[in-house]
Amino acid sequence: MPNHQVLDNITHQNLKVITQQHPDYGDTQSYSGLILSEIAAAQADYPLFFRQSESSGDFELVALQGLAESENLYLDENGWHAHYLPLSVKRRPFLIGFQNQNGQQAPVVHVDMDSPRISEEKGESVFMPHGGQSGYLQEVGSILNALHSGHQEVQAFVGVLQAYKLIEPVDLNIELNNKEKVQIQTLQTINEDNLAMLTAEAIYDLHQKGYLKHIYMLIASVANLSKLIEKKNARLA
Numbered sequence: 001m002p003n004h005q006v007l008d009n010i011t012h013q014n015l016k017v018i019t020q021q022h023p024d025y026g027d028t029q030s031y032s033g034l035i036l037s038e039i040a041a042a043q044a045d046y047p048l049f050f051r052q053s054e055s056s057g058d059f060e061l062v063a064l065q066g067l068a069e070s071e072n073l074y075l076d077e078n079g080w081h082a083h084y085l086p087l088s089v090k091r092r093p094f095l096i097g098f099q100n101q102n103g104q105q106a107p108v109v110h111v112d113m114d115s116p117r118i119s120e121e122k123g124e125s126v127f128m129p130h131g132g133q134s135g136y137l138q139e140v141g142s143i144l145n146a147l148h149s150g151h152q153e154v155q156a157f158v159g160v161l162q163a164y165k166l167i168e169p170v171d172l173n174i175e176l177n178n179k180e181k182v183q184i185q186t187l188q189t190i191n192e193d194n195l196a197m198l199t200a201e202a203i204y205d206l207h208q209k210g211y212l213k214h215i216y217m218l219i220a221s222v223a224n225l226s227k228l229i230e231k232k233n234a235r236l237a
Contacts, residue, residue, distance in 0.1 A: 003114040004097060009131040012111065016123035017093065017136070021080035025116050026093075028075065030066035032086040035150025036157060039214050043221035045074070045082040047228060050158065050167060050188040058151075059158040059167075059188070064228065067174065067182045073231040091143045093117045107148055109141065157211055164202060165194045166215070172225070177233045190219050 005011070021027045031051065034042055039061075042048060046063035053060055063086055065072045074082045080089075093115030098105040117123070124136040133141070161167045168191040172184040195215065198206075206212040 002112045004095070004110045005113055006097065006099065007094070007109045007111045007126070009127045009133075013127055013131070014120045015111070015126040016119045016121065017126060018117045018119055018123040019136075021075060021085070021089070023072075023075060023077065027080065027089065028066075028070045028072045030064070030069060030071050031060075031062040032065060033088040033147075034061045034063055034086055034154075035147060036061070036153050036214060037146070037150065038084070038086060039217050039221075041084040042086065043217045043224075045084050045224065046221065047223075047225040048218050048221040049170070051186055052188070058155060061154050061157075064187070064225070067184070067228065067232050073228055073235070087143050087147055091140060091147060094140050094144060096144050096148050109144060157214065160206070160209065160211060161190075161215075164198060164206070166191050168194075174229060176229070176236060178236050180236075182232075189222065190215055192219060 018025060032046075034048065039048065042063050046065065049062055049064055050059045051062045052058070065074055067073070072080075074080055093112040095110050095112065096107045097110035099108045100106075111118075111126075125134045126137050128134055158167065167188050169185075170187050170189040172182070172187065174182040174184075176182065203212065206215065
């Protein structure tokens with residue numbers, strides 16, 4: 001179980017965080033969550049899909065990183081090999097939690113003290129010697145704020161796509177070079193047939209909301225699935 005603690009400059013005065021990407025530091029997930037502002041950069045590296053969260057039921061926008069559970073084909077002992085690193089990866093081991101303040105739930109920064117990134121000997125300092133926030137922690141705070149607000153933006157985007165019937169389940173059926181068959185059935189993607197049948201008014205609405213560009217980038221990103229398969233075959237060779 002994760003050990004989430006509210007971050008403070010007394011309890012965690014000497015806390016350091018290892019920021020390199022490595023299999024030993026919890027980076028072997030097959031998916032990373034994204035927010036809308038990341039689509040343009042992420043679509044150059046990853047195939048992007050939607051996935052329904054088992055815990056909340058919300059749809060998540062995700063970068064597919066592997067073809068098996070706990071597999072990240074962009075990661076090896078030498079680091080993470082992609083031009084873009086998702087914010088949901090960069091924020092680790094920090095996360096947004098909520099605390100009751102004056103009868104309201106206010107977001108506060110938590111840290112997972114069981115994360116393998118936690119150290120008191122090496123890595124980026126979280127607090128300055130006098131107790132102020134380090135530059136690293138300020139950057140993490142900005143990332144967490146972006147992810148917190150970005151979650152609601154993704155839900156609004158998904159809601160509009162559903163209203164226009166532009167999301168559909170997709171089954172990935174892949175045969176690898178060693179004849180192993182891989183099937184992934186948990187993903188959803190853009191329904192291109194329904195997109196092609198939208199009225200001019202609907203297209204204009206999507207454009208005005210800033211969603212049309214995201215839709216086309218999501219469609220284009222699926223071509224990166226072939227790169228992912230190549231990475232998998234290379235590891236099996």
